[in-house]
Amino acid sequence: MHVLLIEDDTEAARFLVKGLRESGNTVEHAADGRAGLAQALAGAFDVVITDRMLPHVDGLAVITALRTKGIATPVLVLSALGGVDDRVRGLKAGGDDYLTKPFALAELLARIEALVRRHPAGAPTARLKVEDLEFDLLARRVTRAGRELDLTARELKLLEYLMRRAGQVVTRTMLLEGVWDLHFDPQSNLIDVHISRLRQAIDRGSDQPLIHTVRGSGYVLRAGGDA
């Protein structure tokens, strides 16, 4: 992926660039809003990661400027402001995702991956399929190898979220946000328990597990072995 990172904290930026590169991305870095906006306008990036508070042109202004120019590149906002209103303001300005500092690199990687691969344009899907796991979105029915599974409404939502991002790493906070609409971290290991229930329902009795744990990151739904 071709990533533009706009971040004025040089030390944090250095490690972020390093982390992003080591995960197989090409990264360009801009140290202030004005340079960042110029680069974002000039190059074709898959994703822009911008800090919220930047010298010269503030992060939200960068997004607004990009959107005004009709550039739809997904933007992830990094911010040291974690208030409940800050997030809303960030998304309102045209940001696609919002991450409060400090965050785990794995979290950032999973999120930019999700942003870039987000629903490819086209007709809305009525059916999701991963191997022999099929999800009929209209009837809200799930079958594994033709056998219908008995899932609760919430388990269906969780499974849908995972299947729509099949092959991508999904973090616990992404699940909390996407499935439960909770934008804070409860202390309990809630997601692990829910995933293990879902795994029970999906993978029990099958020699090919579909839900895999990615150590230090989260989960991924895909055919094949562990990461």
Added chain:
Amino acid sequence: MRPNLFHTTAFRLSVGYMLLVTLAVGVTLGSAYLLTESLITDEVDLIIDTELTSLEEKFARSGVPGVTDEINLRIDSWGRIGAVYMLADQNFERIAGNVTDWPFEGMPSERWPEFEIATIEPGRRAVHPVRAAVRTLPGGDLLLVGTDISQGRRFADKFRLATLWGIGLSTLAAALAGFWFSRRLARRVGEVAETCEEIMAGAPGRRLPVAGARDEFDALATSVNRVLDRLEEQAGTLRATFDSAAHDLRAPLHRLRTRMDALLLRSPPLEPGVHESVESALREVDHLQRTLATLLQIALAESGAPLGAPASVDVAALAGELGELFEPVAAAKGLELVCAPQGPAVVSGNRQLLAQLLTNLIENGLKYVPAGGRIEVGVRALSNAVRLTVSDNGPGIAADDRARAAQPFVRLASGDSQEGSGLGLSQVAAIVRLLRGRLELQSNNPGLRVLVELPA
């Protein structure tokens, strides 16, 4: 809140004012009426008394025939208008006078008895009230002198009617003026109250209207607006301070975390032991970060900075979702989590804050209630509030400790071994304050019952 018109000071003052006006007008007109009436009767009484005396003198000089002559003379010729005379014997039989029959049952007991007399006037029959006096002449005959008082009566009646109208109209005028006055006052005070409510509910830019009448309300509105300007400015400064504090504290944490992350991703990988140490250090960083975030949020809420944009949130539905989210964790700990909201119960707030509040209360229960216990979440819509309760049958909090349990960093004896920042309940308290609700820790006999009431 717009005060009920009938409970306003202005209304009470108006009612008092109205009663005062009624009383003053009533006393003035009433005494004028009584005075006039007594003046009229006094004059009548004086005339009757004088005539009686002169007739008595006549009797003394010339006996019954003299009095009879005198009476007839007075009736026929120059007698005053409306005069009534009667001379009767001991058996009340008429001897002379212009009244045919004795008008009383025997001797009247009052000094100034009144009776009615029917007269034939051209074309109609009329009844006239008469005020009279009776004297017994030496020898036992009775002398009655009276005066037709119908004119005075009519005057008194009209005067009384005018008095009553006067009292009624001035009372009505006072009542209308008072009502208008209290309505006007209540409206202007209501405007002040409503504006203040709107500001508290998240419209910090609102100001009181200044009518331009240069009255005391404009003076008040101007002063209040100045206070509001000042408060908004302070809230802005405070917000900026919190933002920079958050930024300055998070930035180094972020650099630290990023460095450690980079260490973990490094190739060749770290030795397993070192890797593990770095990972556990990372967990501490995350814990530190969470505590910091919570503290900042509590401080911001406590500072009174209003909530950005409140939205309608159905607490019952939210409690249901969280109950479902936490149920497996509770089950894994051997706890029963019952969530029985009687929805919908909508409040004006922020979904994330309300979810955080519920989460903290449920997690407190998960942390402190021993296996086999039960946590119950209840939501009920009251007339103008939503009551949220989280009750458990765990160890509870001693009555003495309940007050300080919601203070930051207070951890009570039973929980010391547990993980947690000790900020959970203080965060709940801060959120409740931010949403202008009420928090109460009660005993659940046994256990803890946390009651939160939020305005609808």
